[in-house]
Amino acid sequence: MKRTTRTCNHSGFFQWYFFLSLFFFVPISFVAAQSKFTISGTIEDASSGEGLIGATVFVKELGTGATSNVYGFYSLTVPEGDYTLEYSFVGYEPIIKSISLRNDQSISVELEPASTQLEEVVVSADPEDSNVRSTQMSVNKLDMREVSAIPVIFGEKDIVKTIQLLPGIKSSEGGGGFFVRGGSADQNLILLDEAPVYNASHLLGFFSVFNSDAIKDLTIYKGHIPAEYGGRASSVLDIKMKEGNNKKFAAQGGIGLISSRATIEAPIVKDKGSFVVSGRRTYVDMFLKLSNNEDLNNSTLYFYDLNAKANYRLGDKDRVFVSGYFGRDNFGFNDQFGFDWGNATATARWNHLFNDKLFLNTTAVFSDYNYDVEIMAEEEDGEMNGFKVMSAIRDISLKEDFEYYISPENTLRFGISGIRHNFLPGEIVPQGDSYINAQELQRKYAWETAAYVSEDLNVSPSLNVNAGLRYSWFAQVGPGEIFTYDEDGDIVDAQSYKSGEIVKSYGGLEPRLGITYLLNETTSLKASYGRNRQYLHLVSNSNAGTPIDLWIPSSNNVKPQIADQIALGYFRNFNDNSYEGSVEVYYKDMQNQVDYKTGAELVFNENVESQLLFGKGWSYGAEFFLRKNKGDLTGWISYTLSKTERQFDGVDYGEVYPASWDRPHDFSIVGIYQLNRKWNLSASFVYRSGDAVTYPVGKYESKGEVINLYEKRNNSRLPDYHRLDLGATMKLKNNERFESDLNFSIYNAYARKNAFLVNFRESREDPTKTEAVKFSLFSILPSITYNFRFK
């Protein structure tokens, strides 16, 4: 008996050792025993010196290689020998180098951008077959050249609008929010140079805060989110700002109907450091100034963005980056009403190479979102009085991310992070001699920390695995008076906490696993599983998002959201990788979802937590994607078939109902055609089911008014949505120093009146009846933009 127990223990130990060593340890020890050497360095753009993300170095003799990281750094460890290295990146001329590897070598290369004239326009941001080979599934990348070719509203190119044309990502017209695989709009982690952006919308959602001229690269993860990311349940939109040209001065800009942009970049010290500054401002209010109406020309209505970044190389092993974003919307009528909101982010990063295999990035981040509303009225004595409302969320965080390039088959990533969240839910400040009382809602504080380890392992030439494990821990801390509520939302207990004292903490593991099995050179099967925990929640009166939405922490009353997702995919490239196709199916389970009680008071309410309902949700679907990356005609077709449902005890007595962003069908097609040297044409078409909405099932009379009678949540659907946008770019000038073009676009080309909402009201024609009224936004909307570039 005793013996058996020991054997069991023993074999248990070996199983664990086997498991751990498979994923993390074994290769290290074996590698160390052989005579292998490391080649490392950076892969950069020869014209600007910007690091290339995801460029490859391929060892022809071994049929193996490495990929550059987000800073353009690569490391490759192979046995001693003579090799031919091919450095390549889509859209660039490859470089071939012969080396004799007898010791560790540092090789940095600069790739020349391929001439994109006619012969070949390649728009994928990735190595040609990486979609098939990589363990990453449920991910999309967009190249900024592609973003700028796709027609958009007011001709204002916009990455957030463009990703909504991809499978599994659902948009909302007239709202900045988007919905990924059935997740609500607050389940997307939007990162700008690793700083979270808490409200990514300008002008009530018609534009995103991301000025395309300042953006280098973007990736959206819809499932199997790598373990280094955490904090949101559904997706990560990772946006990286340009670093700036470290070769020479360059400038670009554009003049559009509603906004203008300008960007300058230049070396600080050639090849060692550079900076970029980019700005954008809309000027709708400039037109208002021309008006004769005194109220209109005293009104303000604009937004602006400012992006800045600098980097500097401190020797071979260290490089520092600082970047910042500041943007704001401003609304005002006379001196009676003012409303402004915006984000500010700052990121400082330090890349350090311990040796040619171990890379460390240290990041410090600041992020702030706030709004101000000022309402003033003139009193009889001519004095102005009124009040101001302010609200903010402010984060400070620190991260350490290691990358350890053990061998071409094995890369290990690990790190830690900590975020301090400060919430200022609301403050009212009376102005003048107002009868409004000064009042401040309690500030809230929280810590969010995490540690992760993640490994990319090529188990065999046809089997690649990414295994990650993240542990996250969250604590709501004092000071503050913390309330407990009963089911009716009444306070049953109040307790005081001192500064730093833990009110409530939550934590847990978040396993992430991705497996790719290559059937042949062009075909693979992938599977993934991931768990994500979300500790912050957005309280909003609208699905689409508004500037006054409120972020709240998990607390004694609000549990963290947890999402588990499994996905399977079939990936296949055709015609020498000029077409890439994929089919993915997914199932996502979401716990502790948030909805609102009937008649919930969400604005400036100390007890906002008592207005919430908690329940669960789930989503499943199939996504079909076919993309053409080469030739005169590029673009993609995307179709998503899906279902998203929720179940809350407090809604319809616990019956299942569709989420309002549940749209069974979502189709889009995007085409970009290089007609000749002068003209580039583009078009996009979307067709999707309408949002799930609650329509009345009758009417009754109360207080002398005709009132709509409602029964089940989201019992109907808005009419189907479809829209065609057209674009054309005409090259005006293109020489070595200067380039310019004119961009024409038509939004909603056939003037479809898509339903924004349907209202039910007393008939305007016949007061004895009631009628349904459809409201639609934006009919056909042409625009023109002039773009230029000094290079």
Next chain:
Amino acid sequence: MKSYIYLALIAVLSLFSCEEVIDISLEDAEPRIVIEGIVTDQPGPYTVTISKSVGFYEDNDFPGVEGAYVEISDDMGNIDVLEDLGNGEYQTTSIQGQRGVNYTIKVKVEGETYMAESQMQETQVAIDSLSIRYEEESLFYKEGYYFRAYFEDPPGLGNYYSFNVYVNGEVYVFDFDGELIEDDNFWLWDDKFTDGNIQDYDFPHTLEEGDELYVELRHLDRSTYDYYRTLVEVIDGGGVAPSNPLSNFGDTALGYFAAFSVTSTEGEVE
């Protein structure tokens, strides 16, 4: 504040939006009972109405429910069985509303019993005065006279109010660029941001010289205020997830039962 932001939003959207009456098919629910009853501190009798809901595309004609047993009682032991006047109207015979008293309504109709209660607030909050001023044409005002009502909120949170406005003895009709909309008299107020202060409430009614004003202030309990507040949300479209207003009948009957005190004042544009 919410409504200002809403206004700003609407202002921007209206630059680009268009509206169109459409024909969509809607399900019809089973007719539901609607009960509305009010007790005030003014002399009775008080009226309770019982009606039924109809399909959305039917006429705005809501059948009264006759033959119900309707009873209003208070926490001092008074019980009043209401007289059926026909056409869904029922009238009290003896009970007299009094501040500080809790009232209960009980309705038995078509085999179901419906109950609700409401507390008439003890403190009387009287409307103090009106002020009238002239405004030039601007973004916020049409040219004309406007009025403001004053009253003093007692210290302590949890006071809820509504106003009823009558101009020249009639319900006012707003003219939005030719579109005539009757004042629904949902002028709601609570002391959440102005507790214990002299309140001034601005009304948007455009008046002319010689107009006579009659303004009533009602001091409501929370359940009545919540009903009115959520009723207004339904009238305004209901937002993302429209639902029926919060009623003190719970989910059983539609409508509400309210006990409140009333004060009034008059004014004239000179």
